[in-house]
Amino acid sequence: MSNQVTTKVSGMRIFCIANQKGGVGKTTTTVNLAAGLAQAGRRVLLVDLDPQGNATMGSGIDKRALDPTVYDVLLETTPISAARKRSPTGGYDVLGANRELAGAEVELVELEHREKRLKLALQAVKDDYDFVLIDCPPSLSMLTLNGLCAVQNGVINVFGLPHHRKYVFGVVRRVRIAGRVAEGVVHTVQQRVGARRVGQDELGARQTP
Numbered sequence: 504m505s506n507q508v509t510t511k512v513s514g515m516r517i518f519c520i521a522n523q524k525g526g527v528g529k530t531t532t533t534v535n536l537a538a539g540l541a542q543a544g545r546r547v548l549l550v551d552l553d554p555q556g557n558a559t560m561g562s563g564i565d566k567r568a569l570d571p572t573v574y575d576v577l578l579e580t581t582p583i584s585a586a587r588k589r590s591p592t593g594g595y596d597v598l599g600a601n602r603e604l605a606g607a608e609v610e611l612v613e614l615e616h617r618e619k620r621l622k623l624a625l626q627a628v629k630d631d632y633d634f635v636l637i638d639c640p641p642s643l644s645m646l647t648l649n650g651l652c653a654v655q656n657g658v659i660n661v662f663g664l665p666h667h668r669k670y671v672f673g674v675v676r677r678v679r680i681a682g683r684v685a686e687g688v689v690h691t692v693q694q695r696v697g698a699r700r701v702g703q704d705e706l707g708a709r710q711t712p
């Protein structure tokens with residue numbers, strides 16, 4: 504039986520949103536995709552693999568009060584079913600993160616099947632969701648590798664400004680290491696206007712009689 508047939512049987516589609524470049528729109532894309540799919544009636548799990556916890560906060564969950572988190576799932580001390588929380592704003596489930604996750608990077612190095620921990624944990628909830636969306640940190644770390652290895656259907660490589668093009672290839676190399684296929688690149692930002700320029704424009708507008 505091919506992998507593709509197995510994927511269809513399990514029904515759960517897993518996507519990873521990754522790029523080592525920071526601030527290109529990974530988290531914004533993940534949170535909005537999760538909310539949009541939930542609104543369309545799909546059962547969604549958002550996995551926050553970033554110690555910054557921005558996808559967790561963006562889903563209306565306070566990362567500071569969160570325990571257990573994805574960190575406990577990666578260390579195999581807690582199953583996803585006990586660590587997930589419902590987003591009060593988005594109508595989807597969240598496997599949240601906070602700064603504790605930064606420690607996992609070091610701790611995982613010593614452990615068995617360290618890059619497949621998320622993939623294995625997701626097997627236990629394969630009947631609970633139609634989509635799993637994994638938000639990665641801005642690095643090509645062990646955390647990102649866990650996200651890439653969990654992928655069944657594709658990697659969404661978020662790509663901001665034209666000069667960020669080079670970062671696409673870094674992710675593609677990492678995806679090959681994980682034995683996955685990069686299926687899509689999402690262009691998020693066409694043009695960025697500096698904060699000073701925005702301030703000037705706003706000031707100018709206000710001063711106009």
Ligand SMILES: Nc1ncnc2c1ncn2[C@@H]1O[C@H](COP(=O)(O)OP(=O)(O)OP(=O)(O)O)[C@@H](O)[C@H]1O
Pocket residue numbers: 524525526527528529530531532553555557639640641691692693
């Ligand atoms: N499509 C877009 N167009 C313009 N601005 C965007 C877009 N998507 C996100 N942004 C803005 O860019 C900034 C960074 O977005 P976001 O936090 O989603 O990036 P990120 O890649 O997850 O960052 P990090 O690498 O730090 O996790 C935010 O201020 C966000 O509002």
Ligand SMILES: [Mg+2]
Pocket residue numbers: 529530531553557558638639640
């Ligand atoms: Mg982010």
